[in-house]
Amino acid sequence: MAELLAAAHARLATDGAGGLSLRAIARDLGMASSAVYRYVASRDALLTLLIIEGYDAVGAAAENAVATSTRAGESAANTWLAIARAEREWAVANSHTYELIYGTPVPGYQAPQDTVRAATRIWLAIIDTLHRALDSGTLAPTGPEFPTERLIAPGVFELSRLGDVQSHESALMIARSFTLFTSLIGAISAELFGHYHGMTGDLPGVFDATIATAAAGVGLHISLVP
Amino acid sequence: MAELLAAAHARLATDGAGGLSLRAIARDLGMASSAVYRYVASRDALLTLLIIEGYDAVGAAAENAVATSTRAGESAANTWLAIARAEREWAVANSHTYELIYGTPVPGYQAPQDTVRAATRIWLAIIDTLHRALDSGTLAPTGPEFPTERLIAPGVFELSRLGDVQSHESALMIARSFTLFTSLIGAISAELFGHYHGMTGDLPGVFDATIATAAAGVGLHISLVP
DNA sequence: TGTACATCAGTGAACGCGCGTTCACTGATGTAC
DNA sequence: TGTACATCAGTGAACGCGCGTTCACTGATGTAC
Numbered sequence A, B: 001m002a003e004l005l006a007a008a009h010a011r012l013a014t015d016g017a018g019g020l021s022l023r024a025i026a027r028d029l030g031m032a033s034s035a036v037y038r039y040v041a042s043r044d045a046l047l048t049l050l051i052i053e054g055y056d057a058v059g060a061a062a063e064n065a066v067a068t069s070t071r072a073g074e075s076a077a078n079t080w081l082a083i084a085r086a087e088r089e090w091a092v093a094n095s096h097t098y099e100l101i102y103g104t105p106v107p108g109y110q111a112p113q114d115t116v117r118a119a120t121r122i123w124l125a126i127i128d129t130l131h132r133a134l135d136s137g138t139l140a141p142t143g144p145e146f147p148t149e150r151l152i153a154p155g156v157f158e159l160s161r162l163g164d165v166q167s168h169e170s171a172l173m174i175a176r177s178f179t180l181f182t183s184l185i186g187a188i189s190a191e192l193f194g195h196y197h198g199m200t201g202d203l204p205g206v207f208d209a210t211i212a213t214a215a216a217g218v219g220l221h222i223s224l225v226p
Numbered sequence C, D: 001t002g003t004a005c006a007t008c009a010g011t012g013a014a015c016g017c018g019c020g021t022t023c024a025c026t027g028a029t030g031t032a033c
Helices: A002-015 A022-029 A033-038 A043-071 A076-093 A095-102 A115-135 A154-159 A168-192 A203-218 B002-015 B022-029 B033-038 B043-071 B076-093 B095-102 B115-135 B154-159 B168-192 B203-218
Strands: none
Touching: A002 A022, A002 A043, A002 A095, A022 A033, A022 A043, A043 A076, A043 A095, A043 A115, A076 A095, A076 A115, A076 A168, A076 A203, A095 A168, A115 A154, A115 A168, A154 A168, A168 A203, A168 B168, A168 B203, A203 B168, A203 B203, B002 B022, B002 B043, B002 B095, B022 B033, B022 B043, B043 B076, B043 B095, B043 B115, B076 B095, B076 B115, B076 B168, B076 B203, B095 B168, B115 B154, B115 B168, B154 B168, B168 B203
């Protein structure tokens, strides 16, 4: 089973998410194609496993970045930069897994509920970092001029550090997490999918600048000069 | 030929970018599958046509938003919001074309040089809007604390309104365009690919808030209360 | 005005390919008495 | 200790499918003399 997942990952890395084929994986393992059905009910079931693994890797990278960054006494803003950089590095190293979860959905595939918990981990890390910035007094507790509360579905407040308290503060942190998350997957997708092609010779530099600039809009001030 | 492209678009809308099949298009047109080769050299050539059409639609939407927004005497910041909203609307209405150009690259397909000019139009509109904000005095002409010039490939300066002048100002506007572009495709992809699922009941509201917040980091202040 | 010829859009059969999934099976390993 | 049986990982042939692309062709339309 572990071998199967390893082979699936290898196939993912060479053929991409859409072209993932049970027969190809079986071939790589030196098995008959039918043998794969011992371990996995269908192609979609295998996709689900890979997607959950992907979200978990993303979540783990974020949590890890938070842990080492706060242990080093970094500011919340720098912790966010550490999260973003960790995600970028993971995405560059595992670009097809990134595509699988944040790229175009695989046609005909419907993500089951099982993936939600894993997908939430990165959001938790972001929201928690925002609350940490708030606690440290470096982030303004009042927001911009738009009706923040109305944007957020009630169930989401459970993600917040404040439990399910539907305060303005809690809503604002969640709204801000939208912007941070968006700038993160926007920056990674733009880079990985070739939209900076010919525009820069310094992709990590552009990534940092993009993340820092968007974070400034949220009130998180990252300094990129040492 | 026009019918072929129309049928290809229809197929794109139902099957998605990866599953685009010449045979399916021929079937829709009531033709033999071989007849398609009268008009198009291969599947990849058709993809290229569709991609160029897509980039042109994106570019036209941006240029159109700029034109009507400035004609109405809006601020540059509001012009950016108009561009972003126009792109979102186009993307929601043509989600599979959006995927084709800003989603996961189609496996095995290599975009030829022909697509570059069309892909550039949206960038031009963004950079031009930033220069307009600069001219009107609402945008700071000095940047954040990172080495802006080093990020930008020399050839790109031709995109700038200043011609190919490699000034700090010009570099700064291009660097800022990275952030705006990134927040735009990040926000659209997050929405279209289901990453806000369950988190909000007001997708247009979240989109506006996300765009406005990221733009604030660039120095463009959008007010979302009427 | 009429005939011969060229053009060209579209046909239909065929090629070789890879896919997901099913099904009856083999043969080794482990377990119970 | 030895035999009968159950378990279970993996086999291999087959199913029906859709794909991109090629190729020799047909038959209508237009053009030149």
